[in-house]
Amino acid sequence: MHDITAEDAKFRHEVKTFIRDSFPDELKRKAELGRSFSREEQIDWHKRLSEQGWLAPAWPVEYGGRDWPAHWRYILEDELAIAGCPPTLSFNINMIGPILIAQGTEEQRAKYLPRILSCEDWWCQGYSEPGSGSDLASLSTRAVRDGGEYIVNGSKIWTSGAHHANKMFCLVRTDPNVKPQEGISFLLIDDFNGPGISVRPIPFINERHVFNQVFFEDVRVPVANRVGNENEGWTVAKSLLSHERLGGARTAETRRYLENAKSIASRELDGGERLIDTDWFARRLWRLEIDLIALEQTIFRFVSDVMAGKTLGAETSLLKARGTEVRQGICDLLSDAAGYYGLPFEQDVFAVEQDETYFGAEDLVTLAGERYSSRGGSIAGGTAEVQAMVTAKRVLGL
């Protein structure tokens, strides 16, 4: 993201200084090697951000935010991602927080927002179901009213991070006899680790654990934990403003991958030449870099529009799809750069001791796994095809 004013540049410098002073060396090393952070490491980092007042800077001041203009938020996210800091828990900060601020009751805000800022809660999102993926509104997890409570039965799937979470916000069916979108309610499940809820891990093809399936069996949820009116949950879930989706392209993270590709290619050899000096590799890399620049410039233009008071529409839905495509291209390039060392299974290599016979560089180990993970980007949170449909319909009027 570009700096518009001198003040922006000063702010960016402040962020860099903070990261230099606060981002622990051992986490920095982990990031350099592409290793994943533990739950505790992520929470500790969130606490540091929170102490600095930068955990949820886009929130209004009265709820613990800073009311920052859109581009400052991107400067912060940019610098954090480029440095390899643990990514901000998006379900906490960018999803349930803003939803509660806009649609929650005063009691709900008072109860949950401080716990997000103090890192006591880890939220997961219960949207997709086995039969309801792209067509989310067809969901069938049932919530039946029983006095002051709902009784929830059913199952959610592809629930990222449910194994770390202690809270869930979810969509449930409260009226099966109306149009699909009109019979859905938005519930907050407080006691996610409590009775009636079980979590089954669904390992990725690289055996990393992100996805889960969640089962509800007669789970009791107080009516006070509903956000918005009964049967209006669809509107609640859709209420996130499009400018809040500008971060979906995750370009800063992709830039980090690109820098990583350059550093690996400056060392790995092909026919006695450094990869970065070979024509074939350099051109593949430059093309991807230009893809990324074009995307960054587009986001920058959209952010400027928002700052000028313009309301963005569906044009933001393609940002995530395009951002994923560029990232996938760079992940392919990275694992290709590793050559034969893109083949070993990362968990087996992690187990190799220092004095054992292993000749691959340490920073190549996770590249193939990352490539496999990157394939999920064009599926999770709305497939690339669904994003394209939205753009075709709402932007192009087709």
Next chain:
Amino acid sequence: MWEYTDEQRLIDESAAKLLERIYQFEDRKSRLESTGSWSHTVWREFAEMGWLGIHLPEDVGGIAQNIEEVAVLMRQFGRHLVVEPFVPTTVLGGHLLMNGAAFHVAQERLAAIVSGDCQVAVAFSESSNRFHLNRMSTRATSSNGSTFSISGDKSVVLNAKSADVIIVATRTSGADGEERGISLFLVRADSPGVTMTPYRLNDGTHAADVAFRDVHATNEDLIGKLDEGFEPLDSAVDYACVATAAEAVGAMEVIMEMTAEYLKTREQFGRLIGRNQALQFRMVDMHFALEESRSMVAAAMRVLDAATQSRRALVSAMKVRVGDAARKIGQQGVQLHGAIGMTDEYAVGHYYKRLETLRTLFGDPDHHLGRYGIWSQTANDR
């Protein structure tokens, strides 16, 4: 090729029958989870079928078939994601021993391969040579011209953990990058000075990094002549390129079948997702990439015994086309399945991972594009 002769149809049907019996996706998965490796029981079955000597001479117990028949078998291996070390032992090892080893060594080792009692690894890749077979820092030195001392580090050597013998590429003279001056030695895997660290690959097969420190070898252990090991190695690797491309064809076929089936059964927004033209068009692209892969594998088979330049050019052209198709079909197979395609419990992702491995083995499309450029020019000049 791909229009099978009666003989080939027989191989295909018997392979399909056996693999359907012992190699269902769930069987494979539970075997891999319990042992972390390939199965000796399965290997015995392969030996009984005669597959371990499919292209080896009859006097060692083989059935002396050609690359076309090997490809028939490899396609079925691709369809079932076979993890047994057929490529390192039978394809690469068998090919090198048959064409380059001293007579009595070849007879003994090949007979043991055919009966299922000998495992082979071929060590040619190193951490700094990428896919170039003419570059290595492993050296074999000799003071008397008859005994050699081998030292060097080899990377990601397929099947090294299980190998009884390792064929190792060394430089005996000349400068790095020269074809002349490369020599291949057959050494026992338990020789003093050989150490290794095995690990699984992403597709469930395994490999190891292997260090050689003053490992003893003699003239008798040479595969091919002293200083003239490059061409035997290069042609064996080209042979393996064709075999593994046929395997990739089998894996791509299964992805196409699974994905078409999914598009015809999965409903979203009240209709089958396969009714969406955008997805139909993508399937058509994938289908044609598979057709071209089949064509290129068939074309490459025809030049395996042709002049070196033509062979190198067309095998590389095939590797480019099949490698590109493998990635496209693997990635889109996952994408068109949606989230379930990303999971370890569903087969399509395993086919994708296997295809990525096959795409990389013996050189990825970027490497072979360069090799094609060099040898297609030379071939045209002739």
